[in-house]
Amino acid sequence: MQNTWVVAGLACMLSLSACATLNESECETVNWSDLGRSDGAAGQSSSYVQRHREACEKYSLPVDERAWRTGWEDGIRRYCTPENGLSAGRDGRSYANSCPADAAPGFESAYRVGKRVHDARSEYDRLKSELEQLYDNLEDAAKDEDRRKIRNRISLKESDLFFAEGRVRDAERLYDRYLYEEAARRY
Known part of the structure; x- marks a missing residue:
């Protein structure tokens, strides 16, 4: 599991660095307004x-920069919607506090x-x-005392997991209520 997070983190960092730089040819030929719009979006x-x-x-x-900024202003308006805020938050994407003041409240509320x-x-x-790791450790434990300690830790972890599952349900209920209220507001 830990290796999966490392690989995902590296992939994310590589994709961000690839998007953050332009090569010489791109610097010569890029449509700055389109790039700004893409960055904003x-x-x-x-x-x-x-x-x-x-x-x-x-x-x-x-x-x-003027052309980039003009494009960016169009793109950021397309990005800063409650729908995108909800999706970005649920996907665990970071938010750069980039939404204009009039669009920020709706986006940020949904993002949260x-x-x-x-x-x-x-x-x-x-x-x-x-x-799961504790269960694996329990199987590998050779001494009764070690197994007892691990069973105690398993009991505590199961309790933590039970309450975490409740927090997931609460968060998903809030999410569903938000979707319902947004739909009702539109009609």
Whole structure:
């Protein structure tokens, strides 16, 4: 399980670094408005253009920040919806506090609801994995005293898991209620 998280983390870091830089050809030919729109639609902050500037400075090529900003403003408005906030939170994606003031409350409220589900599920999965490891340890334990200690830890972990499962249900109920209220608000 731990190896899975390491691989996922590395993949995430590689994908972020690949998206954060442009090569020389891209710096020469990119449509800055389209790139800004894409960055905004991905929820990147307005300071994200700095990464492009740093990449293009390596080749002594300019960045059209005005065009990028115009595109970004369009893209960020598309991103900063309650639906995207809910999805981003539930998927465990980070939020760069990039939404404009008029769109931020709806996005952030939904993000918190989705994030609560993500966090509750993550905690449940972690506890379940720890419990499985304890069961493996119990099978491998040679001494009665060791088995007794492990059984005590299993009992505590099962209790923790029970309460974590309740937190998942609570978070999912809140999520469902949010969806219901949003649907009712639209009609």
